[in-house]
Amino acid sequence: MAAAARAAYGVQHVAKGIGRLANVVLTKGQGSYVWTNEGRKMLDFTAGIGVVNLGHCHPKVTEAAQSQLGNLVHAQANIAMHEPMLSLIDHLKPVMPHPSLDTFFFWNSGAEAVEAAIKLARMATRRQNVIVMQGSYHGRTIGTMALTKSKTVYGAGFAPFMPGVFASPFPYCTQCAVAGASGGKLGFDNCCMDPVHELQVLLKQQSTPADTAAVLIEPVLGEGGYVVPPAGFLAAVRKVCDDNGILLILDEVQSGFGRTGRYFAAEYWGVRPDIMVMAKGIANGLPLSGIVSRKELMDKQNPGSMGGTYGGNAVACAAGVACAQVMKEEKVLDNVAARSKQLLETLHGLKASPKTGHLIKDIRGLGLMIGLEFNSPSFPTLTPQSNVPAGIASKVQAKCLQNDLLTLTTSIYETIRFIPPLTVSEEEMRVGCEILTQAVEDVARET
Numbered sequence: 001m002a003a004a005a006r007a008a009y010g011v012q013h014v015a016k017g018i019g020r021l022a023n024v025v026l027t028k029g030q031g032s033y034v035w036t037n038e039g040r041k042m043l044d045f046t047a048g049i050g051v052v053n054l055g056h057c058h059p060k061v062t063e064a065a066q067s068q069l070g071n072l073v074h075a076q077a078n079i080a081m082h083e084p085m086l087s088l089i090d091h092l093k094p095v096m097p098h099p100s101l102d103t104f105f106f107w108n109s110g111a112e113a114v115e116a117a118i119k120l121a122r123m124a125t126r127r128q129n130v131i132v133m134q135g136s137y138h139g140r141t142i143g144t145m146a147l148t149k150s151k152t153v154y155g156a157g158f159a160p161f162m163p164g165v166f167a168s169p170f171p172y173c174t175q176c177a178v179a180g181a182s183g184g185k186l187g188f189d190n191c192c193m194d195p196v197h198e199l200q201v202l203l204k205q206q207s208t209p210a211d212t213a214a215v216l217i218e219p220v221l222g223e224g225g226y227v228v229p230p231a232g233f234l235a236a237v238r239k240v241c242d243d244n245g246i247l248l249i250l251d252e253v254q255s256g257f258g259r260t261g262r263y264f265a266a267e268y269w270g271v272r273p274d275i276m277v278m279a280k281g282i283a284n285g286l287p288l289s290g291i292v293s294r295k296e297l298m299d300k301q302n303p304g305s306m307g308g309t310y311g312g313n314a315v316a317c318a319a320g321v322a323c324a325q326v327m328k329e330e331k332v333l334d335n336v337a338a339r340s341k342q343l344l345e346t347l348h349g350l351k352a353s354p355k356t357g358h359l360i361k362d363i364r365g366l367g368l369m370i371g372l373e374f375n376s377p378s379f380p381t382l383t384p385q386s387n388v389p390a391g392i393a394s395k396v397q398a399k400c401l402q403n404d405l406l407t408l409t410t411s412i413y414e415t416i417r418f419i420p421p422l423t424v425s426e427e428e429m430r431v432g433c434e435i436l437t438q439a440v441e442d443v444a445r446e447t
């Protein structure tokens with residue numbers, strides 16, 4: 001079958017509910033690039049939605065997985081332990097954002113790990129309710145749909161959801177009505193911290209602390225718009241949790257493993273989670289996720305209450321070990337800092353330019369988790385297909401795609417997110433920035 005016909009076959013027979021950015025068939029990935037079955041080479045600033053942090057098919061990760069494939073593929077975790085999992089724990093313990101995080105449970109996907117965290121919080125506290133943030137994304141399973149508040153598309157038509165979930169505002173200062181009305185007095189650098197007040201109100205009006213097991217929060221909102229919280233917010237949430245005997249769960253599925261320039265984003269604010277959720281970059285594309293907590297909490301669970309046939313797969317864990325080694329050996333975090341600066345310079349250049357500056361509302365992010373929000377007259381119109389903004393962000397994204405740069409949008413507002421591999425080279429970043437600049441200039445001319 002011809003290459004294009006193969007894509008048409010996929011469109012016909014792969015579930016429509018997935019929705020996708022490009023109707024192409026990928027056959028190869030190497031470093032920051034992917035290739036299609038038509039030989040088209042594309043620069044991947046999505047990294048498979050923040051998964052291949054070390055680039056596609058990093059040779060050391062591939063080698064570790066290949067070698068493990070020849071030794072032991074499946075050592076079921078409820079049957080016995082296996083060495084790659086123990087070795088992964090050896091490598092992860094020293095990079096945890098707090099030394100109390102010393103006991104691990106591994107699963108396959110981010111959503112499963114979020115559910116594992118909820119199970120632990122409920123068991124450990126004997127309370128039921130969970131508070132999440134407005135704009136949060138935690139997955140698309142029956143359990144995590146209840147916790148996801150970034151876009152209605154993730155839940156529409158699938159109710160009823162898990163009960164006992166309450167949403168509290170996240171400090172999205174760019175879209176905050178209080179900041180907007182303050183005439184520039186309030187904003188990210190001088191946040192009113194109203195969301196902390198709202199969290200306390202929620203605990204008085206909707207979910208009493210005695211019923212509340214956990215606050216679940218992404219340290220940097222991902223699918224909600226790549227929103228970094230202002231200084232002091234996470235510490236204030238930690239205090240509210242401590243004052244009320246509530247556990248703090250940090251979902252570092254997207255922000256973890258170097259994405260923000262630190263191993264985990266929590267390090268920026270020195271906030272200790274009771275439970276942390278990990279996935280995506282943990283094994284650079286092999287399906288692996290996990291939670292970590294302190295032993296005293298983990299030990300409250302009954303043997304047999306946790307597990308799953310494939311959880312903590314030996315090949316995925318071996319890849320995870322290689323990832324941890326590469327992060328250190330190749331000084332990946334140094335590259336994140338340098339490439340982040342390069343990307344931010346381009347974005348600030350676009351904002352300063354008379355050609356494009358009027359389009360840009362906000363530039364934000366940490367490390368290589370960067371968002372570019374465009375001005376939009378009111379609430380953006382969302383496409384009926386996938387509920388993504390149908391305005392400037394989608395137009396810029398489409399132009400980037402035409403020129404072989406893959407990018408993603410995020411949030412209900414007009415925002416493009418940049419999540420290249422953390423190993424992206426200076427030259428690759430230069431090429432990506434050039435394509436992006438051209439795309440924004442073209443859209444500015446046409447609108």
Ligand SMILES: Cc1ncc(COP(=O)(O)O)c(C=O)c1O
Nearest residue numbers: 109110111137138139222253254
């Ligand atoms: C913060 C966060 N949590 C959870 C998930 C769900 O992970 P998965 O898609 O592996 O189920 C995601 C996925 O994008 C995420 O970004």
